[in-house]
Amino acid sequence: MLNKINHIVPAILLKPKCRLLRHALIQLVVILITMNVFWDEPVRILPERFTVWILYYFLFNTMIYVNMYLLVPRLLLRGRTRLYLLSSFLLILGIMSGIVALGSMMGENDSRVSTTPVPALIAIASLYASLSLLIVGLTALQLLKYRTENEKKINELENVTMNIELANLQNQINPHFLFNMLNNANIMVSENAGKSSYILSKLKTLLQYQVDEGSKETVKLKDDLAFIEDYLELEKMRRDRFTFTIQPEGNTNIAIPPLLFIPFIENAVKHNPENDSYVKVIFRITGSKLYFECENPKAKLPYTQKEGGIGLVNIRKRLDLLFEKSYTLMLKDDEDVYTVKMELKI
Numbered sequence: 559m560l561n562k563i564n565h566i567v568p569a570i571l572l573k574p575k576c577r578l579l580r581h582a583l584i585q586l587v588v589i590l591i592t593m594n595v596f597w598d599e600p601v602r603i604l605p606e607r608f609t610v611w612i613l614y615y616f617l618f619n620t621m622i623y624v625n626m627y628l629l630v631p632r633l634l635l636r637g638r639t640r641l642y643l644l645s646s647f648l649l650i651l652g653i654m655s656g657i658v659a660l661g662s663m664m665g666e667n668d669s670r671v672s673t674t675p676v677p678a679l680i681a682i683a684s685l686y687a688s689l690s691l692l693i694v695g696l697t698a699l700q701l702l703k704y705r706t707e708n709e710k711k712i713n714e715l716e717n718v719t720m721n722i723e724l725a726n727l728q729n730q731i732n733p734h735f736l737f738n739m740l741n742n743a744n745i746m747v748s749e750n751a752g753k754s755s756y757i758l759s760k761l762k763t764l765l766q767y768q769v770d771e772g773s774k775e776t777v778k779l780k781d782d783l784a785f786i787e788d789y790l791e792l793e794k795m796r797r798d799r800f801t802f803t804i805q806p807e808g809n810t811n812i813a814i815p816p817l818l819f820i821p822f823i824e825n826a827v828k829h830n831p832e833n834d835s836y837v838k839v840i841f842r843i844t845g846s847k848l849y850f851e852c853e854n855p856k857a858k859l860p861y862t863q864k865e866g867g868i869g870l871v872n873i874r875k876r877l878d879l880l881f882e883k884s885y886t887l888m889l890k891d892d893e894d895v896y897t898v899k900m901e902l903k904i
Contacts, residue, residue, distance in 0.1 A: 584696070588618045610660050617660075621653045625693055630700055650689045657685065757795065760788050771816050779841065779848075780810035786823055790837060793827050801836045808843030812904055815880055819850060821873050822898045826854035829896060843904075852898045
């Protein structure tokens with residue numbers, strides 16, 4: 559029930575198609591407040607007061623709409639609070655003067671500020687308090703409307719900014735990985751011309767996936783796994799005594815962002831020793847969580863080559879944008895083995 563109310567209230571406040579409904583609700587409130595002029599003590603209806611009611615109705619609408627379309631947007635929302643309070647005070651006093659005048663038209667006994675039986679000062683204070691509460695309530699609703707609109711604009715801006723930032727990060731990943739693949743293929747082709755056809759076929763598959771699927775919001779995990787396997791197959795052809803294993807467990811038809819794991823796979827290959835190297839990759843899907851682990855041996859000599867690519871900082875930034883706090887990433891740097899462990903909420 560509460561969720562329905564939370565959905566209905568912003569819709570009434572913001573949606574253009576609810577504009578007439580908003581004003582109709584305001585007019586209903588005004589009518590309910592002003593229609594008491596038709597009654598006399600105790601329950602006698604006086605139709606001849608129709609003209610007085612029209613003026614009474616006009617006064618209330620003047621107060622409401624001057625506040626709504628003049629004082630709030632031009633003073634209160636611009637931070638001119640003191641001037642707004644003064645202007646609204648004077649507006650209410652002006653409306654009160656009109657109500658007193660209407661009361662005299664109906665006769666002193668019907669006036670809201672009659673001197674009997676309640677003292678005039680108390681009657682005036684009561685009238686002022688009533689009008690002030692009406693203004694405060696409608697102003698609060700108007701401020702809620704502006705706040706909801708601003709939050710909506712901020713959310714839209716954040717989404718656009720996030721999409722642009724993700725696209726920039728993706729554009730950093732793709733050319734870097736493409737350059738590595740082309741470089742590796744060039745080395746392998748020059749070493750063994752007999753492998754050229756196979757290498758070019760694999761390379762074509764990799765590039766086609768990267769171009770076609772890399773720009774999408776999501777792809778199937780099984781397609782990304784096939785991409786990783788093709789990449790490691792090329793590396794296996796280039797390296798001596800290089801092995802790899804990919805162990806998927808669970809439903810690989812789940813949707814994930816494209817090329818999410820390839821930076822870790824690529825770094826694992828790059829930091830391997832030249833001989834007796836391996837990459838072990840595990841994907842485990844359980845319920846709403848995806849567990850990823852990538853392990854590789856470390857080279858005996860320190861790795862001195864300058865690190866390229868997008869770097870760990872940008873990898874983390876992409877994960878932050880995609881999953882916010884719904885992921886964990888642990889990098890374990892042992893003496894002989896380097897391990898990446900990551901868990902995502904999918």
